Amino acid sequence: MQIQQFPVTLVIIVATVIISLRALKDAEMKYKWIFYPFKVNKENEFYRILSHIFIHGDGLHLLFNMFVLFSFGRQMEFVLNDFYGQGLGSLHFFLLYFLGGLAAAIWPFVRNKDNPNYMSLGASGAVSAILFASILWLPQGGIYLMFIPFEIPAWLFGILYLLFEFYMSKKGGTGIAHDAHFGGAVFGIVYVLLINFDKGKAFFEYILS
Template sequence: MITLSLIALTVIVSLAAWRSPSLLASLIYWPPGVAKGQWWRLLTHGFIHADGAHLLFNMITFYFFGRVMEQVLTPRIGALGFLLFYLSGILVAILPSHLHHRGDSQYRSLGASGAVAAMLFAYILLQPWSLLFVFFVPVPAIVFAIVYVAYSFHASHRGGSKINHSAHLWGGAWGVAFMLLLEPGLGPRFVEELLSKLP
């Protein structure tokens, strides 16, 4: 139920922020605000979204992979542990952007992409050859991961986009790192899984 509760909360806060520009301004990640002691922005930006498509994509992705990871993780770390994993995904994903843009008063970032990427890549570590349906096309999870990382890395360095691709990369990295810290044996198991399907 943690996954569904987080989705409901994110939808409610996003809708409220669209209706109230002042609320959105108080929750969004904004470097000068954080510098003034508004530390909550490092987390609250993950509960607001730019538009309906942004919200829908993140929440659908989180719905599918969050439910699976909640079932996997809750017996190990409890419901609170799963909630903290999600929240830490938001925080860890924004920290590199914070360090890079801390002096930029024009920079803004919002969305749950960091936490969602953490869930997605944690799942891929467990099931690298499972099929993900990308625009209704079945793609092996590990192939999707490679393309996703390559694209996000390229787009992050190219710039000129309103999307925080860095958050995708660091969120995904945190998802993998968290799972390996929790169960180091997943690393060798992941390699075995990969090799088992290669020609």
């Protein structure tokens, strides 16, 4: 199938890049937008649950997330528009991304709502939701990783990724929000199952075959 440039994916990328680049130059803005469960809990700063999706720790962090979003987001938006029609498909993609980002913050919030030393930022949770929705919808696809000279089946990558992120989130101490990655990925799977349960059945039929 031919993949085109789709509005919602591009709008999210452009908005995220603009806001992130500004926050990288403005420490006060970055602090106000960062996900800070302690302040969310103690001072009701609920906006941080969404605002942190638009800012990143550095240029490499931003580049990686936007590259993954561009690679899988335009594909996922295409299949949703193709299946549900342009309007409803775009709405599903919008909800998948932003609700995925919100869902990714649940576990970190529960674990750190009384921890004044925990903060996190970045679109990784939302991007994970898109990535795993794509894997569930199109398990026959493949994924290339840096330094690995062969294609990994999408379904196998998804399983290994979930196991790795769950393990690392339990281990802790890495400075990376593995719990957000895991939460976003699980939400992406759940969202697809809610709107099209047959895709879940087709996924298991495919890997069993």
